[in-house]
Structure formats: structure tokens, C-alpha cells
Amino acid sequence: MDHDRDTQRQNAIRAGTISFDGSGIDCLVRNMSVGGANLEVESQIGIPSSFDLVINVEHSNHHCHVVWRKARRIGVAFD
Numbered sequence: 001m002d003h004d005r006d007t008q009r010q011n012a013i014r015a016g017t018i019s020f021d022g023s024g025i026d027c028l029v030r031n032m033s034v035g036g037a038n039l040e041v042e043s044q045i046g047i048p049s050s051f052d053l054v055i056n057v058e059h060s061n062h063h064c065h066v067v068w069r070k071a072r073r074i075g076v077a078f079d
Contacts (some may be wrong), residue, residue: 020051
């Protein structure tokens with residue numbers, strides 16, 4: 001499948017947290033680029049259109065917004 005994006009994404013399977021309004025939802029970062037990421041979640045219920053993606057192992061925090069949603073996957077672009 002060919003996607004329109006500015007940079008190539010690299011497989012980066014690692015644990016992350018979708019953080020918003022003092023809440024956190026666990027996710028799995030499936031792949032990531034300089035501009036965004038593909039996240040896997042148990043459920044999309046309650047996940048807003050913009051949030052912070054926290055990856056503890058990297059000590060990183062990215063503010064991002066949702067570009068697409070499919071079943072248990074969310075594509076985000078970093079702001």
C-alpha cells in the first residue's frame with residue numbers, strides 16, 4: 001500500500017501513552033517518522049482528535065493530531 005507522506009516511516013514497535021486532559025490511554029507505536037506515527041489501540045472510544053503521544057523509553061513527548069482512523073489503528077501527524 002502506497003501512502004502520501006513527506007518522510008518514510010520506520011518500524012518502531014514500542015509502548016506509548018496517548019495523553020490528554022490528565023488522562024492516559026496505552027498504545028503501541030507500530031511505526032514512526034519525523035512527521036507522524038501509526039498507533040495501535042485496544043479501542044478508539046474517548047480518544048480525541050489531538051493529544052500528546054508520550055514514549056517513555058525515548059523520553060519523548062509529541063503533540064499530534066489524528067489524520068486517519070481504522071478499527072484499532074490511528075494515524076497521527078506531529079504538530
